[in-house]
Amino acid sequence: MTDLSAVLARADENMPQSLERLFDLVRIKSISTDPAYSADCRKAAEWLAAELNALGFEASVRDTTGHPMVVGHHAGSNADAPHVLFYGHYDVQPIDPIELWEDDPFDSKLKEFGNGRKVITGRGTADDKGQLLTFVEACRAYKDVHGSLPVRVTILFEGEEESGSPSLKPFLDAHAEELKADYALVCDTGMWDGETPAITASLRGLVGEEIIVKAASRDLHSGMYGGAAANPIQILSKILAGLHDENGRVTLEGFYDGVEETPSNLKASWEAMTGGDVDLLEEVGLSELSGEKGRSILELIWARPTCEFNGITGGYTGQGFKTVIAAQASAKVSCRLVGDQDPEKIRASFRAYVRSKIPADCSVEFIEHGGSPAIQLGYDSPLLTKAKTALSDEWPKPAVIVGVGGSIPIVGDFQKLLGMESLLVGFGLNDDRIHSPNEKYDLTSYHKGIRSWARILAALAKK
Structure with missing residues (x-):
């Protein structure tokens, strides 16, 4: 023995x-x-x-x-x-x-x-x-x-x-x-x-950011100001929409610095571990992969970085309808990081991108919600x-x-x-x-x- x-x-x-x-x-x-x-x-x-x-x-x-x-x-x-x-x-x-x-x-x-x-x-x-x-x-x-x-x-x-x-x-x-x-x-x-x-x-690591876009000094009547006054919800929507390209990649400058490709043998082993991407998605009532195209579901959630929207608010959200242009709108955004991505560089790049999309007579505030490397x-x-x-x-x-x-x-x-x-x-x-x-x-x-x-x-x- x-x-x-x-x-x-x-x-x-x-x-x-x-x-x-x-x-x-x-x-x-x-x-x-x-x-x-x-x-x-x-x-x-x-x-x-x-x-x-x-x-x-x-x-x-x-x-x-x-x-x-x-x-x-x-x-x-x-x-x-x-x-x-x-x-x-x-x-x-x-x-x-x-x-x-x-x-x-x-x-x-x-x-x-x-x-x-x-x-x-x-x-x-x-x-x-x-x-x-x-x-x-x-x-x-x-x-x-x-x-x-x-x-x-x-x-x-x-x-x-x-x-x-x-x-x-x-x-x-x-x-x-x-x-x-x-x-x-x-x-x-x-x-x-x-x-x-x-x-x-x-x-995966994490960068959490909250952004608050402000325009007019108060909520505005959409009939009296619509088409003329800046709309924070519209501005915020364009900002968020621009964070991904048509292939699902994040558009922030330098975002993929430090991200390496997953070894091919590891990707093959991951693909063999599942019954398929659809099988895993069906457990949560979905049928199509989102995110970067050409990646398996395990590679996407284990080895690729993301930029996700976790919450968005602005304007009237109560019962019924109110024709208002909100004075401000906000969103909570989290980036999951992999490899050698630098959380502070990602945060700086994100803020620079957002600021570049804010009209001259509007403003934006940022609230940091943590950051850690992968x-x-x-x-x-x-x-x-x-x-x-x-x-x-x-x-x-x-x-x-x-x-x-x-x-x-x-x-x-x-x-x-x-x-x-x-x-x-x-x-x-x-x-x-x-x-x-x-x-x-x-x-x-x-x-x-x-x-x-x-x-x-x-x-x-x-x-």
């Missing part, structure tokens, strides 16, 4: 106790957004610190201005192996509406889910207590067999992820040297399907390659490389504040009902998630 196979066998043997530990953690009502559960959040932090200490970590509960962090360190057995920072969060969403739950949300249990599937029920099982424990239990199996870990490990468990992480950035700033590692491991994502593991290699793990990264091989060895189907159309703030924080790339591997499924009543986590996700992390740790230890 090889070193790894012995660890995997131990993870299998430990499953009954591993399940009981997850049940115990889920029973702690660590709802971070409700002050009534502050004591429960601390209880969850203390529970995790105790578990880590029992495994030989030097772990402690660290106070913040909000709920506490848990930090643990383990030296590992190989000084030449990489140092990893594993992140997870122990806080959970509220359980409302309670009447829609089939079982007590904090009395976790194993349950049949149909077609022979077994699931672990309860709030936080998939988001994120079950996920974070897959890593802890993989460490346990290693410690049981070898007495140590194959790499140096730092663990950071947060208690405010579900309430905006207000304490996280200050904590990272204050403890940057302690927490800095070669790279971060994040287990708060999901699988492509029940048999296909996934690694998230890209997250996150991209190199498709040829050794980290990604090792993890992909490890996952493919565990699951029925080979691991796939995916993107996320939105952002995961912690990944940006790790890159910006600690200078670390993040490997995002999770075992959640689309039907886990996170944030909703009857949240669950598949028993297979938990069991093979533990085995998967054991394989990844072994792979990372190899040169």
Whole structure:
């Protein structure tokens, strides 16, 4: 039996106790957004610190201005192996509406889910207590067999992820040297399907802008001023319409600076993962792709930048009809960024374009609504390659490389504040009902998630 196979066998043997530990953690009502559960959040932090200490970590509960962090360190057995920072969060969403739950949300249990599937029920099982424990239990199996870990490990468990992480950035700033590692491991994502593991290699960035176009000093009667006075709604409509050309590309100067083409082999794998663009759109009642022409739906939402209109107001919007020329009109616009696009350059280009379309006797105001760059793990990264091989060895189907159309703030924080790339591997499924009543986590996700992390740790230890 090889070193790894012995660890995997131990993870299998430990499953009954591993399940009981997850049940115990889920029973702690660590709802971070409700002050009534502050004591429960601390209880969850203390529970995790105790578990880590029992495994030989030097772990402690660290106070913040909000709920506490848990930090643990383990030296590992190989000084030449990489140092990893594993992140997870122990806080959970509220359980409302309670009447829609089939079982007590904090009395976790194993349950049949149909077609022979077994699931672990309860709030936080998939988001994120079950996920974070897959890593802890993989460490346990290693410690049981070898007495140590194959790499140096730092663990950071947060208690405010579900309430905006207000304490996280200050904590990272204050403890940057302690927490800095070669790279971060994040287990708060999901699988492509029940048999296909996934690694998230890209997250799109964001630029948010609100524009307010002003013309006359007051609303005007359209019969008395129509055709003569500037109409902010018309001006705004022309501005928005001009942001895309006939092929769906964004027209802002320099918008595509830093955007590279997706590797052809990756595009081919994405196209093979779906039943077709129309199939995915039909789920939301649509039948035709929008955006850039000649791109598949997964490339559009994972690897291409966008400029979307999220809200527009102006004039009379109440019941009935009012013949008025509004004094002002406004729109909220967001750009999703990829590659090396610079959020501030995109913002400056957007504002310059808008100003160029404003008549001389009108004005425009801008309100900034955040900005962050995209996150991209190199498709040829050794980290990604090792993890992909490890996952493919565990699951029925080979691991796939995916993107996320939105952002995961912690990944940006790790890159910006600690200078670390993040490997995002999770075992959640689309039907886990996170944030909703009857949240669950598949028993297979938990069991093979533990085995998967054991394989990844072994792979990372190899040169």
